[in-house]
Amino acid sequence: MGSKILVDDTSPFGTYEGGDRFRKQISRIRLLPRNWLGKRLMFALRRLARKHIGDCVDMELFGSKMRLYQRGNASEKRALFAPQFYDLEDRLALAGLAKDGAVFIDIGANIGLYSFSVARTFSNFDNTKIISVEPHPEIHRRLAFNRSLNPELPITLFRGGIGEKEGEMQLLTGAGNLGQTRILREEEAPHPESITVPIITLTALCSKFNLERIDGIKIDVEGFEEAVLLPFFESAPDSLLPRLIVIEDNRREWATDILATAAKRGYRIAKKTHMNLLLERS
Structure with a gap:
């Protein structure tokens, strides 16, 4: 993934798993309620979770397998961590x-x-x-x-x-x-x-x-x-x-x-x- 805009479309799905700690953190974030307190907690927990993955992670979103990148694309980051807050x-x-x-x-x-x-x-x-x-x-x-x-x-x-x-x-x-x-x-x-x-x-x-x-x-x-x-x-x-x-x-x-x-x-x-x-x- 050495290009200016990161893309890895050759490694098989599952290459970037994120680890158990990240999976547990993101599961908690995705369960947060869609209210003021939930949003504040989401921002705080997201900062912690982002430290436990690299540039991208392979996981399910909206019921589909996806490779998602956490930097340089605001919509992608929002949906990756907290899809309940994404449009x-x-x-x-x-x-x-x-x-x-x-x-x-x-x-x-x-x-x-x-x-x-x-x-x-x-x-x-x-x-x-x-x-x-x-x-x-x-x-x-x-x-x-x-x-x-x-x-x-x-x-x-x-x-x-x-x-x-x-x-x-x-x-x-x-x-x-x-x-x-x-x-x-x-x-x-x-x-x-x-x-x-x-x-x-x-x-x-x-x-x-x-x-x-x-x-x-x-x-x-x-x-x-x-x-x-x-x-x-x-x-x-x-x-x-x-x-x-x-x-x-x-x-x-x-x-x-x-x-x-x-x-x-x-x-x-x-x-x-x-x-x-x-x-x-x-």
Whole structure:
């Protein structure tokens, strides 16, 4: 694991066990209640537990085998130690869409935390499909490794970004947090550490995977939501509009009011969670 962004996708699952002491500590943390005291205890116990593992650990999360890294990716660390505090309402809302033929698109999948969480429920139904979209090549390797450990799940991967047109764009890795990786806008100056990644429209993604319906979408693209959603809202037929959209609340960064545009297609804010808005279509 000598690359700048740590990835070991060759060692077999179980190579990084963490030891009995760590397993006992993390079991206690995952049982903490979702209240103020539970959160305070979680932070304290997590600091202790982190000392007993290296860069990564192999263990079960959301009912799936996963290799999880404790540094450099805030979402991954949060879910590893205390999944009950990681976007629980948002994940449950998406899992609640499960039925035969249901489709979930995870845009900005990171290592697949939403995908694997929702997939456990989707896998109880026939012909379900989850498309996990992640443009960063190294994060995608982590995602692909975890996908390989759980071949029974209805998860399909796409390495690329979603934008307003097809082509290529520059991706800038978040400083100290891979979850803050973002697409450079065309008007931004080039960055020496940016990565060139393929990009397609959401409509093109649906065509690529022969999707005739979408039940849920999660979008976590660090302020790039307009480029993902606005062209889709303009051109998508009603039959393709998802029942639920979980979108990071970046209203202060949007040049166009996405919520007003969404309202014209029948969406309303059903709930505001810690970081996201849940948009439902009636």
